[in-house]
Amino acid sequence: MVSTILEMRGITKTFPGVKALSNVNLSVEEGEIHAVVGENGAGKSTLMKVLSGVYPDGTYDGKIIYRGQECHFKGIHDSERQGIVIIHQELALVPMLSIAENIFLGNEHARYGVIDWHANEARTTALLKKVGLNEDPKTLITNIGVGKQQLVEIAKALSKEVRLLILDEPTASLSEKDSQALLDLLLEFKNQGITSILISHKLNEVNRVADHVTIIRDGQTIETLAKGDISEDRIITSMVGRALEDRYPPREPDIGEIVFEVKNWSVYHPIHAERQVIKGIDINVRRGEVVGIAGLMGAGRTEFAMSLFGRSYGRRITGDVLFRGKPIDTSTVGKAVQHGIAYVTEDRKTYGLNLIDHIKHNITLANLGGVSRHGVIDDLRELAAANDYRGKTNIRASSVYQMTGNLSGGNQQKVVLSKWLFASPEVLILDEPTRGIDVGAKYEIYTIIARLAAEGKAIIVISSEMPELLGISDRIYVMNEGRIVGEMAASDASQEKIMRAIVRGEGKAAS
Amino acid sequence: MSTESTPAPSSSVAQDIQPAPRFAVSALVTNLREYGLVLALIAIMVFFQFTTDGTLFKPVNLSNLVQQNSFIIVMALGMLLVIVSGHIDLSVGSVAGFIGALAAMMMVIWPLGFLSNPLVVSIVCLIIGGAIGAAQGYWVAYHRIPSFIVTLAGMLIFRGMCQALLGGGSSVGPLPAGFKALSSGFIPDLIGTWEIVPPTVNLAGKTIVGSGLSLHMTTIVIGVIGVLAYIYFGLKARRAREHHGYHAEPFVLFTAKTLVISALVLFLVYQFATYRGLPIVLVVMGLLIGLFVFVTKRMTIGRRIYAMGGNAKAAQLSGINIERLTLFVFINMGVLSALGGLIIAARLGQAVPAAGLGSELDVIAAVFIGGASAMGGVGQVIGAVVGGFIMGVMNNGMSIMGVNVDWQQVVKGLVLLGAVVFDVYNKNKA
Numbered sequence: 001m002v003s004t005i006l007e008m009r010g011i012t013k014t015f016p017g018v019k020a021l022s023n024v025n026l027s028v029e030e031g032e033i034h035a036v037v038g039e040n041g042a043g044k045s046t047l048m049k050v051l052s053g054v055y056p057d058g059t060y061d062g063k064i065i066y067r068g069q070e071c072h073f074k075g076i077h078d079s080e081r082q083g084i085v086i087i088h089q090e091l092a093l094v095p096m097l098s099i100a101e102n103i104f105l106g107n108e109h110a111r112y113g114v115i116d117w118h119a120n121e122a123r124t125t126a127l128l129k130k131v132g133l134n135e136d137p138k139t140l141i142t143n144i145g146v147g148k149q150q151l152v153e154i155a156k157a158l159s160k161e162v163r164l165l166i167l168d169e170p171t172a173s174l175s176e177k178d179s180q181a182l183l184d185l186l187l188e189f190k191n192q193g194i195t196s197i198l199i200s201h202k203l204n205e206v207n208r209v210a211d212h213v214t215i216i217r218d219g220q221t222i223e224t225l226a227k228g229d230i231s232e233d234r235i236i237t238s239m240v241g242r243a244l245e246d247r248y249p250p251r252e253p254d255i256g257e258i259v260f261e262v263k264n265w266s267v268y269h270p271i272h273a274e275r276q277v278i279k280g281i282d283i284n285v286r287r288g289e290v291v292g293i294a295g296l297m298g299a300g301r302t303e304f305a306m307s308l309f310g311r312s313y314g315r316r317i318t319g320d321v322l323f324r325g326k327p328i329d330t331s332t333v334g335k336a337v338q339h340g341i342a343y344v345t346e347d348r349k350t351y352g353l354n355l356i357d358h359i360k361h362n363i364t365l366a367n368l369g370g371v372s373r374h375g376v377i378d379d380l381r382e383l384a385a386a387n388d389y390r391g392k393t394n395i396r397a398s399s400v401y402q403m404t405g406n407l408s409g410g411n412q413q414k415v416v417l418s419k420w421l422f423a424s425p426e427v428l429i430l431d432e433p434t435r436g437i438d439v440g441a442k443y444e445i446y447t448i449i450a451r452l453a454a455e456g457k458a459i460i461v462i463s464s465e466m467p468e469l470l471g472i473s474d475r476i477y478v479m480n481e482g483r484i485v486g487e488m489a490a491s492d493a494s495q496e497k498i499m500r501a502i503v504r505g506e507g508k509a510a511s
Numbered sequence: 512m513s514t515e516s517t518p519a520p521s522s523s524v525a526q527d528i529q530p531a532p533r534f535a536v537s538a539l540v541t542n543l544r545e546y547g548l549v550l551a552l553i554a555i556m557v558f559f560q561f562t563t564d565g566t567l568f569k570p571v572n573l574s575n576l577v578q579q580n581s582f583i584i585v586m587a588l589g590m591l592l593v594i595v596s597g598h599i600d601l602s603v604g605s606v607a608g609f610i611g612a613l614a615a616m617m618m619v620i621w622p623l624g625f626l627s628n629p630l631v632v633s634i635v636c637l638i639i640g641g642a643i644g645a646a647q648g649y650w651v652a653y654h655r656i657p658s659f660i661v662t663l664a665g666m667l668i669f670r671g672m673c674q675a676l677l678g679g680g681s682s683v684g685p686l687p688a689g690f691k692a693l694s695s696g697f698i699p700d701l702i703g704t705w706e707i708v709p710p711t712v713n714l715a716g717k718t719i720v721g722s723g724l725s726l727h728m729t730t731i732v733i734g735v736i737g738v739l740a741y742i743y744f745g746l747k748a749r750r751a752r753e754h755h756g757y758h759a760e761p762f763v764l765f766t767a768k769t770l771v772i773s774a775l776v777l778f779l780v781y782q783f784a785t786y787r788g789l790p791i792v793l794v795v796m797g798l799l800i801g802l803f804v805f806v807t808k809r810m811t812i813g814r815r816i817y818a819m820g821g822n823a824k825a826a827q828l829s830g831i832n833i834e835r836l837t838l839f840v841f842i843n844m845g846v847l848s849a850l851g852g853l854i855i856a857a858r859l860g861q862a863v864p865a866a867g868l869g870s871e872l873d874v875i876a877a878v879f880i881g882g883a884s885a886m887g888g889v890g891q892v893i894g895a896v897v898g899g900f901i902m903g904v905m906n907n908g909m910s911i912m913g914v915n916v917d918w919q920q921v922v923k924g925l926v927l928l929g930a931v932v933f934d935v936y937n938k939n940k941a
Contacts, residue, residue: 312828333830343828351828354821356888365818366829368811375811380755419829 005030005195006164011050011062013043020046021060021219028164028197028212033190035198035206038216039239039410039438044199045089047216048166052086053079066164083163087153087170093141100124100137103156127155131185147178154185165189166197171205183209203232215239236439247443248471251450255474256287258325259458260341260427265319267307277303277314279482285427285458290449292473292490293462294498300482301462302346305429309343310336323427337366342425344416346432346462348409352416355405359397360386362404362415367423389418394444410441417448428452429460434468446472466495478502546768547933548882548897553775555901559908566911567904570786573779578694578858580903581792582607582851583870584896587877588803589847591895592840594878595807597820597887598651598658600841602665603848603874606643607867609673610636610852615683615862616676618690629690637849643669644845645838652837666871674864684861694857697787698794702728726781727788734780738773745769792854799847803892816840820887876923877902880930901926 006028013021021043028034038044049055051064053073064071066082073079076086093102100120109119124137133151141149150170157165167186171179179202186196186209200206206213213230215222215238222238267278277300285291293301306313308321310333321330323339330336336343345351353362363386364371371382386400393414397407404415413433420428430449434442449472453459463469469476469490476493478486478501486501559567566572586603593600617623617632625631647665650656677683710723745765752759759765783789807813818826819833827833855866881898883890902923909919 309828310830332832333828334832337830345828350822351824353825354818354888356821356884357817361814361818365814365826365831368814372811376809377811377814379809380751380757383757384755 003030004028005067006051007063007065008047008051009063009065011047011060011064013046013050013055013060019219021050024062024216024219024221026214026221027224028195031190031193031195032211033186033196033198033209035200035210035213036216037200037203037206037213037235037239039408039440042216042239042438043219044216045168046219048086048168048197048199051079052076052084052166080160083161084166085157085160085162085164086166087150087157087168089169091146091149091153093149093152095142096140098138098140099128099135099144099152099155102141102152103127103137103159107159123159124155127158128152130158131155132181145178147174147181150174150178150182151185154182162194164195164197166199168199170198171200171202179205203235206230206235207232239439247439247446247467249443249447249450251453253288253290253474254454254456255289256456258284259287259323260285261320261322261325262308263320263322265304265308265321266317267303267314268316270313270315273315277482278307281319281479281482281484283460283477283484285460287458288453288456289475290453290459290461290473292469292476293460293479294466294469294476294502295464295479296502297464299479299502301479302431304479304482305343305431305460305462308336309333309341309429312343337423337425340424340426341429342366342420342423342427343429344420344431344433346435348412348416352419353404353412356403358401358403359390359395359407359415360400363389363400363418363422366419370422370424385422386418389422392421393418393448408437408441410437410444413437413441413445417445421448421452425457427458427460429462431462432464433461434463434465442468466498469498470495548880548894548901549771552897552901552904555904555908559904559911563908563911567908568782570782572907572911573782574697574786574790576903576907577790577793577796579907580899581694581790581796582854582858582867583873583877583903584796584899585799585854586844586847586851586870586874587881587895587899588799588892589844590874590878591803591881591883591890591892592807592816593658593844594875594883594885595820595887595890596816596837596840597823598837598840599875600647600658600662600665600844600848601871602643602647602662602669603844603851604867604869604871605666605669605673606640606845606848607852607855607870608865609643609669609676610640610849611856611866612673612676612683612862612864613639614690614853614856615686618686619683629687629693632690633693633853636853637846640845640847640849640852641842642845644842644848647845648838648841651841652834658841670868673866677862677864680864682861682863684859686856686860686862690853691857691860692791693795694790694792694854696791697727698729698733698789698791700727700729700788702732704728724785727784727786730780730784730788733789734777734784737780738776741776742769742773800892800896807892812836812839817888820889822888873902874899876927880927882930882934898930 004027006026008024008026011021011024011026012019024043024047026036026047036044036047046055050060053075056074057072064073066084071079071082079086094105097105100117103124104120109116109123121137128135128137128151131151131154133148133155135144135148141152144152154165170182174182183205186198189196198206198210207230210230211227212224213235214224215235217239225234261284263282265278265281266276269275269277281304283291283293293304295301303313307317308330311317311331312333320327322328323341328335328339330339330341349355354365360382364382368377371378371385383400389395390397390400395407395411395414395418397411404412407415417433433445433449437445449459449461461469461473470493473490476486476488476490476498477484478488478498480502486498488497488501556567567576586607590600590603614632614636617635618627618629621627626635643665647658647661650661651658674680704725705728706723706725708724710725749759749765780789783793807816815826815831815836818829819831819836823833851870852867856862859866877899878890878895879885879898880901881891881894881896883895905923905926906919909922914922
């Protein structure tokens, strides 16, 4: 007989000025894998924080009924005591402590404060076996990969006698193989009777393991689908509230003369001085053209882009950068910007935004000259510019005075993009412009890219998602181990062709 | 004071969630920190006004208060930029002491001829202060050595050099009267004094000091012009915002704020006018405060400093030369430390080995009481100034009350802790 382990009824949670959740219902059956999907900012994480007591009882409306009893969690300890364990997207492990120390952190086998290491390690070994991780409990966290760290987090959850395991985007930073292993583990847990809630963007994963899918949009429950009814199209439709006939906006390329050219570009590693990271790259971009750079992780794409942009990466940089046929100096970021080049980083939180300042100040930062005279900022001009770009890129926020740290990933990305659009560049280098953002926001970013190309900008897109590159580019360079190993028109490119170029390039590099 | 508020929803964008009637409340809540700080200062002033039987607001005491604390506030202006940019400067007290000693040696001991003129000496000292700032900032900016360590070294070095210059434990003085005017002088009365009540003459035919009532009219005129300008520019900025269709600060709040600040300024100006007018050091300080408010609020360089403190990597990738900016921040701090040192020496009338000793802590405390974040990126000039005045009024008030110096430290420590706890509590609640 199927029984309900968790029921959340009419959950409403408001932040100052924003209604994050509005009357959300979620019902999870004992022993199932229940997926929760939705766009970034839809309220998935907020819902899980309500459930786990991060937002304590009384700060939200609605009821949580867990194993037949109404719960009033005052904090995360209360929910953990009941066997509800949440594993956050950003792993909460201490890098310089061992696996065993991390698993029992705050929960050590100890007597009068003296730790019994034998007991800890013995239990750790048993737990690691359960999650299929073959590592010495004494190994430091910093010495194992992200995939294994994720398993340690799960082992830690198991050590707390978990009944309901919540995983927030567990495979976001895992390789394909590690992701598969993790999903298998979830299925294994299901056999042992552990219930899981899986928050994910990756619809193929959801498809594979979930028994039910609940879709949340704009802080509201849209629908819950049972296994038989789950289909990617149906989920996408519910997530974005409209049918997505095409995931990429249509565009009519109008390609002109060569605008931007890089010749024989070489870069050495900033620390290991003898290691050449970029090995004589030649590329060019035309007016109104979107050029993709494909490649695997570690191919050197970001390093290439950052070394071009004000020598922000690497040492002993040689080669020429030409703008409309004339060599230009891009040796500092300031000079590169002056010459009309913009680089939109892949890591918006670390390199893109001042998270403790509001949208307006972030948007104008790269072009303060555009809103000031003699070094004095015109407040109203700045406000007008910020509102203008907020509208153009459709940033969803209560106003331009909202802190960027409080925005969802997609909206943060739009702020970074706005910042560079406001600098009115001729050449835009977009590094993983849709990483970690949801389907709806991706479409909006693609639309912006298409519009910029139509305006005659030259655009370089670096992406690890091959369908995306094939969908939006006119031409694709394939990069591997610091070299360009292939170039093809998007019209006759395919994922297989790109992969073949990478593999062939690898063979070349080895010989 | 922040005059920013929520703009009107632009048509193409998702709807603003905040309804208009809540503006007054929400604007008050968002600016609670800033209003709260000023109210705390006023409350502390009123408290000491009572506990000192009205001595605190006596014109003589107000002049004293300004002269005793102005160097803290001057240095706090520089420290604010240092802390906002994500650094700290522990050397400011020692640099101030060293510059004071150097100035005294140049004016009194060394045979420099016309170069020992107070004005020339002051300018040379400010330049040397800037050079000291550059020497420390260089290591921080270009070699990424933590500012805590560099300036801790600077603190030892310049205290030692201060004592060495003065030849061990001796003091050097007296300093020329022209130099001392920097701290103890008052602006000249160009308009003339308005004698309302003539001073009482005693039986011996001598006037009794402090009796009667006469006003330093130049001071009054400056004060009134200042307040009128403040109101005019406030209204003008409001109208410009409304004209462009943006919501300005709620009118009630704007009026209340303007009235309270105007009344406070006029009251203080009146008190100064009944004594000897505005102290020169107050005018210097006032101009500097105005300059730094302008730089941080309105100028690109100020904006860049906040961006650098908020996220240095992002600032760098936005085309900001963070090395040069850091160097500038430390040079600025060096110049202001030197000015602080000159003010201290001018007030004491001589250079002493312990001048400015421990003042770096008062300066840093003022900035943190004023709401700056130790992580960088957050802090306001007005906050630091009010923080400095809170420290100063407490020093002064407790001294008049006869509170033991030991206990004064305890109270100041508790106030610093309390202010920061209040801040963090507020932030978490929001």
